[in-house]
Amino acid sequence: MKIAIGSDHAGLTLxxxxxxxxxxxxxxxxxxxDSPQAIDYPDIGHRLAEAVASGRYERGxxxxxxxxxxxxxxxxxxxxxxxxxxxxxxxxxxxxHNNANVLCLGGRxxxxxxxxxxTRVWLNARFTGGRHxxxxxxxxxxxx
Ligand code: RB5
Numbered sequence: 001m002k003i004a005i006g007s008d009h010a011g012l013t014l015x016x017x018x019x020x021x022x023x024x025x026x027x028x029x030x031x032x033x034d035s036p037q038a039i040d041y042p043d044i045g046h047r048l049a050e051a052v053a054s055g056r057y058e059r060g061x062x063x064x065x066x067x068x069x070x071x072x073x074x075x076x077x078x079x080x081x082x083x084x085x086x087x088x089x090x091x092x093x094x095x096x097h098n099n100a101n102v103l104c105l106g107g108r109x110x111x112x113x114x115x116x117x118x119t120r121v122w123l124n125a126r127f128t129g130g131r132h133x134x135x136x137x138x139x140x141x142x143x144x
Contacts, residue, residue, distance in 0.1 A: 001123070004057040006031040006048040008041040011063025011070075011107035014115055018061065022119045029057070045073030052101055053079040060102040061119065067104035074102045081139065086110060088121045095125035097132045 005028055007015040012033060019030060031048050033039045041064040052060040062070035067084040074082035082102035083094035086109060094100035103122045105115050127133075 001027065001059060002057045003028040003059050003061065003123070004031050004048050004051050005029070005061040005063075006033075006044040007063040007107065008033060008044055008065075008070075009036050009038050010041075010065035011105070012036055014105060014107040014110070014112065015061075015063050017112045018063075018116065018119055022116050022123070026123075041069040042073045045070045046077070049074040049077035049080045049082070049102065053077050058101070059123070061105065062102060063105045063107045065106060065108040067106040067109070071102075071104040074104065078140070081136070085118055085122065086114075088118055091118045091122040092125045095122060096128045097135075099127040099132070099136050 003023065003026055005015055005023065031051060032044055045062055048060045048062055051057055062074055064070045071082045071084040074080050080102055081098055081100045082104050083098065083100040084104040085091040085094060
């Protein structure tokens with residue numbers, strides 16, 4: 001699975017932690033930022049969302065201070081289903097039931113151990129399909 005990851009300045013430390021742990025053995029690409037200097041989260045969020053929606057990457061991970069701004073941003077792109085998760089159950093369900101293709105995390109709200117666990121669970125989860133496929137299709141129908 002090819003994975004893209006991106007963060008603003010507030011998510012940089014957690015992003016580096018994930019790249020050195022959970023993502024170390026996986027096929028992942030960092031789409032920025034690589035500086036602690038302040039950057040607007042939509043600049044990275046849109047970049048990553050478009051890269052995932054284009055099919056270049058199967059899934060993406062976005063980190064800002066809370067995960068909220070990144071989720072709001074990524075969900076503007078057609079085909080993106082971004083879930084801001086702060087527990088492992090939600091992370092698993094976001095894929096099993098909602099077919100989430102972007103995980104959003106809060107660099108200022110999650111400790112590294114929990115964030116790593118959430119990320120592992122999310123990457124290992126698979127969409128259940130069935131009745132959930134019909135529901136996920138309805139999400140896309142709204143903005144034709
Ligand atoms: C940056 O200070 C902060 O606003 C941003 O990282 C994010 O939390 C927005 O949702």
